Amino acid sequence: MVTPIDPTSLAFLMAENRSMPMHVGGLQLFENPEGAGPDYTRQMYECMRDVDEMSPLFLKRPYRSLRTAGQLVWKQDDQFDVDHHVRHSALPQPGRIRELLDLCGRLHGTRLARERPLWEAHVIEGLHDDRVALYTKVHHALVDGVSAMRLLQSVLSDDPDERGMRAPWDAHPRSGAEPRVRDRSPVDLAEVPVQALRSALGLTAEAAGLPAAVVRTLTKGLRNETSALSLYAPRTIFNQRITGSRRFAAQDWPIARLRAIGKATGTTINDVVLAMCSGALRAYLRELDALPDSSLVAMVPVGLNAKQSHIANPDGGNAVGAVMVQLATNHEDPARRLDLIHGSMRDGKEALSSMTPMQIVAMSALGQAPAILTPALRLQGLLRPPYNVIISNVPGPRSTRYWNGARLDGTYPLSIPIDGMALNITCTSYDDKMAFGVTGCRRTVPHLQRLLVHLDDEVAALEKAAGVA
Amino acid sequence: MVTPIDPTSLAFLMAENRSMPMHVGGLQLFENPEGAGPDYTRQMYECMRDVDEMSPLFLKRPYRSLRTAGQLVWKQDDQFDVDHHVRHSALPQPGRIRELLDLCGRLHGTRLARERPLWEAHVIEGLHDDRVALYTKVHHALVDGVSAMRLLQSVLSDDPDERGMRAPWDAHPRSGAEPRVRDRSPVDLAEVPVQALRSALGLTAEAAGLPAAVVRTLTKGLRNETSALSLYAPRTIFNQRITGSRRFAAQDWPIARLRAIGKATGTTINDVVLAMCSGALRAYLRELDALPDSSLVAMVPVGLNAKQSHIANPDGGNAVGAVMVQLATNHEDPARRLDLIHGSMRDGKEALSSMTPMQIVAMSALGQAPAILTPALRLQGLLRPPYNVIISNVPGPRSTRYWNGARLDGTYPLSIPIDGMALNITCTSYDDKMAFGVTGCRRTVPHLQRLLVHLDDEVAALEKAAGVA
Numbered sequence: 001m002v003t004p005i006d007p008t009s010l011a012f013l014m015a016e017n018r019s020m021p022m023h024v025g026g027l028q029l030f031e032n033p034e035g036a037g038p039d040y041t042r043q044m045y046e047c048m049r050d051v052d053e054m055s056p057l058f059l060k061r062p063y064r065s066l067r068t069a070g071q072l073v074w075k076q077d078d079q080f081d082v083d084h085h086v087r088h089s090a091l092p093q094p095g096r097i098r099e100l101l102d103l104c105g106r107l108h109g110t111r112l113a114r115e116r117p118l119w120e121a122h123v124i125e126g127l128h129d130d131r132v133a134l135y136t137k138v139h140h141a142l143v144d145g146v147s148a149m150r151l152l153q154s155v156l157s158d159d160p161d162e163r164g165m166r167a168p169w170d171a172h173p174r175s176g177a178e179p180r181v182r183d184r185s186p187v188d189l190a191e192v193p194v195q196a197l198r199s200a201l202g203l204t205a206e207a208a209g210l211p212a213a214v215v216r217t218l219t220k221g222l223r224n225e226t227s228a229l230s231l232y233a234p235r236t237i238f239n240q241r242i243t244g245s246r247r248f249a250a251q252d253w254p255i256a257r258l259r260a261i262g263k264a265t266g267t268t269i270n271d272v273v274l275a276m277c278s279g280a281l282r283a284y285l286r287e288l289d290a291l292p293d294s295s296l297v298a299m300v301p302v303g304l305n306a307k308q309s310h311i312a313n314p315d316g317g318n319a320v321g322a323v324m325v326q327l328a329t330n331h332e333d334p335a336r337r338l339d340l341i342h343g344s345m346r347d348g349k350e351a352l353s354s355m356t357p358m359q360i361v362a363m364s365a366l367g368q369a370p371a372i373l374t375p376a377l378r379l380q381g382l383l384r385p386p387y388n389v390i391i392s393n394v395p396g397p398r399s400t401r402y403w404n405g406a407r408l409d410g411t412y413p414l415s416i417p418i419d420g421m422a423l424n425i426t427c428t429s430y431d432d433k434m435a436f437g438v439t440g441c442r443r444t445v446p447h448l449q450r451l452l453v454h455l456d457d458e459v460a461a462l463e464k465a466a467g468v469a
Numbered sequence: 470m471v472t473p474i475d476p477t478s479l480a481f482l483m484a485e486n487r488s489m490p491m492h493v494g495g496l497q498l499f500e501n502p503e504g505a506g507p508d509y510t511r512q513m514y515e516c517m518r519d520v521d522e523m524s525p526l527f528l529k530r531p532y533r534s535l536r537t538a539g540q541l542v543w544k545q546d547d548q549f550d551v552d553h554h555v556r557h558s559a560l561p562q563p564g565r566i567r568e569l570l571d572l573c574g575r576l577h578g579t580r581l582a583r584e585r586p587l588w589e590a591h592v593i594e595g596l597h598d599d600r601v602a603l604y605t606k607v608h609h610a611l612v613d614g615v616s617a618m619r620l621l622q623s624v625l626s627d628d629p630d631e632r633g634m635r636a637p638w639d640a641h642p643r644s645g646a647e648p649r650v651r652d653r654s655p656v657d658l659a660e661v662p663v664q665a666l667r668s669a670l671g672l673t674a675e676a677a678g679l680p681a682a683v684v685r686t687l688t689k690g691l692r693n694e695t696s697a698l699s700l701y702a703p704r705t706i707f708n709q710r711i712t713g714s715r716r717f718a719a720q721d722w723p724i725a726r727l728r729a730i731g732k733a734t735g736t737t738i739n740d741v742v743l744a745m746c747s748g749a750l751r752a753y754l755r756e757l758d759a760l761p762d763s764s765l766v767a768m769v770p771v772g773l774n775a776k777q778s779h780i781a782n783p784d785g786g787n788a789v790g791a792v793m794v795q796l797a798t799n800h801e802d803p804a805r806r807l808d809l810i811h812g813s814m815r816d817g818k819e820a821l822s823s824m825t826p827m828q829i830v831a832m833s834a835l836g837q838a839p840a841i842l843t844p845a846l847r848l849q850g851l852l853r854p855p856y857n858v859i860i861s862n863v864p865g866p867r868s869t870r871y872w873n874g875a876r877l878d879g880t881y882p883l884s885i886p887i888d889g890m891a892l893n894i895t896c897t898s899y900d901d902k903m904a905f906g907v908t909g910c911r912r913t914v915p916h917l918q919r920l921l922v923h924l925d926d927e928v929a930a931l932e933k934a935a936g937v938a
Contacts, residue, residue, distance in 0.1 A: 018548075018582075018584040018585070019548070038562060038563075039562070041561065041562070042561065042562070045561075079487075079488070079712045079713065081712065081713070081714045081912075083575065083714065083911075084575075084578065084579070084713075084714070087575065088561050089558070089559075089561070090558075090559035090560055090561045090562075090595055091559055092510065092511065092514075092557050092558070092559045092594050092595075093507060093508070093510070093511070093559075093594065094507075106552065106553075106556065109553065110553070110582075111582060111584075113487075113579075113580060113582070115487040115580075116487070125561050125562065126559055126561075126595070243548045243550065244548070244550070244553075245550045245552065245553070442552075443550075
């Protein structure tokens with residue numbers, strides 16, 4: 001039996017090539033539970049692998065044949081082999097976070113084979129502190145990044161004594177809980193109520209094949225002076241063609257530190273996150289002697305308010321718009337950068353609220369699916385990048401979570417660099433920490449892990465500037 | 470720049486699908502050299518990765534475009550990323566041979582992506598005895614199994630004090646030594662001097678598309694009663710369609726034990742190897758209640774003598790023919806089985822020597838490329854399998870080898886199961902040991918690792934029968 005592929009998913013499959021694997025990833029770190037033996041990782045692996053009934057999402061693969069008239073459709077994999085998808089791996093010595101990030105970068109840089117369901121999970125042992133890592137990758141045609149993180153978290157509990165949790169790909173992930181595994185369709189671009197956009201994405205054989213009308217609206221929306229959005233982002237090393245090599249860096253910082261900075265300066269935690277990125281990107285580019293004279297521009301997805309949300313998604317699902325934020329990387333003073341970012345963010349959100357429904361839809365589309373839409377924009381003559389880097393901040397659970405008693409220490413997102421956008425920073429809050437996941441093309445963004453050092457320096461600099469150090 | 474793909478290589482690329490990855494593999498185990506620190510595996514990995522000049526064989530990938538009129542050609546990978554091909558991995562606890570074989574089975578069951586050069590190497594640490602493992606996979610379109618083993622061995626030395634050895638994929642694998650990296654072309658089917666066969670393989674879009682004339686000759690040769698070849702192999706569980714899941718098992722036994730059995734019974738070491746396989750297959754199938762009444766037939770590639778060789782390969786390269794050996798699995802007595810195998814092997818070799826040049830060519834082709842030719846035979850109405858299992862015995866180095874001081878402990882081949890031939894046993898001698906590499910479809914051949922236990926039992930049984938225990 002075959003089922004049709006929704007237009008957005010199809011667009012992600014079409015946009016994918018060797019240089020741009022289109023899967024999102026997640027890295028989770030667990031503490032061994034009390035009394036866990038040396039076999040604990042193997043037990044976790046076996047529990048993840050031995051699934052009674054797989055969720056249908058994890059059983060389907062793209063399929064094209066004469067019978068489907070050459071169209072790609074979803075088909076259940078009749079040779080499904082769970083051992084191919086759920087794997088038990090180990091880190092080389094000395095098993096530091098560095099070796100873990102190396103492995104994640106390598107795994108994230110390999111495309112998922114179309115001949116099988118589009119996901120993999122690796123239960124990883126060998127961390128020197130005996131924690132267990134879980135790296136998961138799922139094709140963007142199945143879930144978007146936010147849904148993927150939610151999916152991983154759906155099997156967790158805030159009760160350390162709860163047992164009976166299963167794998168996120170289990171059709172019944174927790175005994176008693178209702179299934180939360182949903183296809184990407186209900187929460188994303190496919191639900192944007194513009195029939196033209198929907199069918200256009202579906203019909204096109206290349207991601208760049210959006211009809212001119214949609215792209216004109218998008219570019220007009222982005223160029224609109226009244227919307228206070230700069231489209232004149234400078235050229236940087238991030239805005240070039242990329243290769244398929246990936247590097248991943250991740251670290252977290254106590255939210256309390258970010259909150260203190262925000263409180264003392266009258267800014268939000270999200271502003272502080274952006275200021276950290278700004279300072280880190282500035283320091284990183286200076287080291288490479290590649291800092292542009294004018295400010296870098298970040299594309300920052302933001303949640304829309306109820307009314308806007310209704311326009312962008314009449315079904316009442318969450319809708320996301322995009323704000324172009326001036327990162328003020330041309331300013332030396334951390335306090336000044338934070339202040340300018342705060343203003344730019346406020347202006348952008350106001351602009352969003354004054355936009356026409358069509359503009360909101362366009363922005364929403366850009367916020368959801370830059371991988372599909374950015375190439376289209378470039379083809380339309382937007383030779384300078386509309387923005388330099390994507391920085392997302394996705395809220396996560398506020399309390400400590402457990403998986404069958406194993407405490408989740410941290411959870412870090414791996415995202416999708418694309419041509420012209422070689423670096424992606426995705427943050428997610430969990431418990432009392434803000435986790436930064438930095439994914440980039442290893443060849444276009446050299447020594448990407450340096451960004452972590454700069455992020456750390458920047459928190460300290462902001463604390464000092466805010467007088468809370 | 471693109472270069473044409475020779476007909477045999479093309480046939481292997483065409484024959485490949487998700488259930489039949491067409492790469493050969495090798496597993497090598499090294500002792501850490503004297504004074505090696507805890508970082509030794511990493512050093513080996515870095516030495517294997519940091520190659521000044523890659524051998525062209527390892528830089529080319531299959532490529533098809535409008536410019537090549539839709540034909541597959543070789544093209545140098547202009548985004549070659551050595552980190553994708555040479556990897557540093559580790560075993561989960563407790564790091565037994567079992568975990569190593571599991572990993573090799575998993576790696577061997579994954580197809581090489583066509584978008585990159587068709588090879589991978591994994592330097593693996595975490596064995597409980599601190600040895601280092603090297604698993605290598607190379608597409609059959611680049612090298613055949615024998616060449617792959619030679620290639621891996623080409624960088625080794627019998628001098629434990631020699632240093633400066635590089636990776637097998639280095640254009641200059643050893644300082645001072647001449648490059649031995651050769652494409653598969655000079656040693657295989659492509660050199661069989663039958664223009665029709667050559668071009669037929671090249672022109673066909675499917676492996677099964679051999680012209681009827683060639684296949685008729687093949688089947689006639691195989692069916693020829695005077696050649697004492699049984700084509701009436703019984704149906705077994707090995708002779709079904711396979712999936713892409715792989716299991717690998719490997720172990721070695723002292724050649725001295727096999728030689729003693731041969732000496733006492735007037736048989737060859739190769740006969741003893743076949744008798745071990747026979748007894749093990751019999752025990753294995755009995756456990757599954759799946760032993761056929763009549764004897765299993767093995768296809769055993771053998772070297773041709775000088776005159777035959779000249780017919781099959783006028784360039785003077787090694788030529789390989791195929792002998793169908795009755796494994797006598799229907800007999801209970803190990804001594805009787807060995808005796809019958811010895812006779813069947815002798816008859817088969819004699820038959821080979823009485824064959825016409827065309828028959829030799831046909832057999833030679835079958836010996837070289839069963840993956841390509843077997844489906845063709847089946848399509849020609851040979852509904853019963855012409856043989857049940859492929860057992861190869863490839864001689865290797867007779868003395869201890871070293872790589873920069875690290876002693877090579879063992880070297881084990883991983884081969885290619887195909888539809889209808891779910892199990893492959895390849896043996897290779899090294900130093901004073903005979904190594905058995907058993908590769909099978911994990912789903913078609915359950916508990917394949919049991920064969921190792923049975924092989925071990927069978928050596929003991931043969932020793933007892935020969936009176937040398």
